[in-house]
Each structure stands twice: as C-alpha cells, then as structure tokens.
Amino acid sequence: xxxxxxxxxxxxxxxxxxxxxxxxxxxxxxxxxxxxxxxxxxxxxxxxxxxxxxxxxxxxxxxxxxxxxxxxxxxxxxxxxxxxxxxxxxxxxxxxxxxxxxxxxxxxxxxxxxxxxxxxxxxxxxxxxxxxxxxxxxxxxxxxxxxxx
Amino acid sequence: xxxxxxxxxxxxxxxxxxxxxxxxxxxxxxxxxxxxxxxxxxxxxxxxxxxxxxxxxxxxxxxxxxxxxxxxxxxxxxxxxxxxxxxxxxx
Numbered sequence: 001x002x003x004x005x006x007x008x009x010x011x012x013x014x015x016x017x018x019x020x021x022x023x024x025x026x027x028x029x030x031x032x033x034x035x036x037x038x039x040x041x042x043x044x045x046x047x048x049x050x051x052x053x054x055x056x057x058x059x060x061x062x063x064x065x066x067x068x069x070x071x072x073x074x075x076x077x078x079x080x081x082x083x084x085x086x087x088x089x090x091x092x093x094x095x096x097x098x099x100x101x102x103x104x105x106x107x108x109x110x111x112x113x114x115x116x117x118x119x120x121x122x123x124x125x126x127x128x129x130x131x132x133x134x135x136x137x138x139x140x141x142x143x144x145x146x147x148x149x
Numbered sequence: 150x151x152x153x154x155x156x157x158x159x160x161x162x163x164x165x166x167x168x169x170x171x172x173x174x175x176x177x178x179x180x181x182x183x184x185x186x187x188x189x190x191x192x193x194x195x196x197x198x199x200x201x202x203x204x205x206x207x208x209x210x211x212x213x214x215x216x217x218x219x220x221x222x223x224x225x226x227x228x229x230x231x232x233x234x235x236x237x238x239x240x
Binding site for chain 2: 047050051052054056081082086096097098100101103
C-alpha cells in the first residue's frame with residue numbers, strides 16, 4: 001500500500017462506486033489476497049500517455065480462500081484486463097481497472113452459490129482490523145524518499 | 150473518413166471518448182499505438198473497456214472513519230489471520 005496516496009481512488013468494475021482512501025483500498029486488496037493463492041501476474045504490454053500509465057495484464061491463481069461471501073472452490077482461475085494508473089509525487093492518486101467482472105464472478109462462484117455480497121465502499125475501511133498497522137515501515141519510507149529525490 | 154491520429158492527453162481521455170462514442174475504435178487504436186502500445190495491447194485494452202461495465206466517478210464515497218464500529222468477527226483481515234492459522238495448524 002506504500003504506492004498509494006492517502007486519498008487515492010480505485011475504480012473497480014466489481015463495485016458500483018469508487019473505493020476512496022488507503023484503508024478502503026487495502027481492505028479490498030486483502031480480500032483478493034485471501035481468496036487467491038499460487039498467483040501469477042503477467043504484464044503483456046504497458047505504455048505511458050500524459051500523466052497516466054497503462055498496463056495490460058493477465059492474472060492466474062487458485063481460488064483457495066473465501067472471496068467476501070463466496071466460498072473457496074479450489075478452481076484455477078484466469079482473468080485478463082487493463083489498469084490505468086495516475087500518479088502524483090510518485091504515488092498513485094487514481095487507479096482504474098478494466099476487466100470482465102461477470103466472467104470473474106462466474107469463475108469464482110460454485111454451482112448454486114449465493115450471489116456475491118460486497119460491502120458498501122464507504123464501509124470498507126471499517127472492515128480493517130483496528131489493530132492493524134498500515135503505516136509505512138521507517139526503512140521503506142526512507143527508501144521512498146530517496147527514490148523521489 | 151480522416152485517418153489522422155487524434156491527439157489525446159491521456160489513455161483515460163481515449164477511453165472516455167470511446168465510451169461516449171465521440172471516438173471510434175479505429176481512432177482509439179491508432180492513438181494508443183502512437184503512444185507506444187503494441188497492436189495486441191491496444192486491442193486488449195479496448196476489449197477490456199468494452200467488457201467492463203465501468204464505475205461512475207461522479208459520486209465517490211469517502212472512506213468511513215468509524216473503524217471500530219464493526220465487531221472484529223466481520224474483519225476480512227481477521228478471517229485471513231484465522232485461515233492462515235488453521236493452515237499452519239494443519240487443518
């Protein structure tokens with residue numbers, strides 16, 4: 001989460017509304033990490049235009065953990081798409097994902113499974129364990145400062 | 150039809166143009182190629198955009214600060230910790 005501004009916005013087609021803020025984004029990324037193991041990410045192309053960077057990617061993994069209310073299926077899944085990232089001062093201010101969310105849900109859903117029940121984006125931060133420390137480790141923060149210098 | 154490559158300030162501008170039908174697929178592909186995308190990469194982006202329902206950016210929802218309002222049992226992080234703990238325990 002070190003790459004994101006505190007007020008960064010992530011637009012994910014899975015949600016009807018943008019995820020705003022580092023905590024909300026961290027919650028969703030954690031849900032993805034819970035759901036998938038043996039993850040591979042291949043970036044097949046990338047380019048910059050103006051202030052944004054675009055990456056074309058394919059992710060594969062095994063659905064070995066729950067994804068929100070969807071139980072693990074043990075299936076290997078594959079999703080391809082694109083991400084457009086805008087940075088300010090070296091950190092991400094906006095990230096927009098383009099992929100077929102319906103196809104992803106089909107792959108993640110067992111037969112007769114209940115529909116995906118996502119939390120409201122505004123409640124995402126509340127999903128984070130209040131004891132969880134999301135601050136940057138001092139050595140990484142110092143490294144980031146050095147990179148930007 | 151003009152074959153001139155249109156000028157765009159960002160990939161997001163091109164995507165917005167494609168979605169609003171101000172720009173054609175061909176125009177967007179040409180502009181992406183001019184920006185350094187491979188032909189395959191440009192086509193994959195356009196396909197991903199066409200397959201993606203999109204997120205309305207007009208009413209962003211700001212994160213809640215009521216972090217302690219939910220019981221820890223609903224925490225995804227806590228679920229993850231339990232899941233990892235069970236794996237370590239051999240369940």
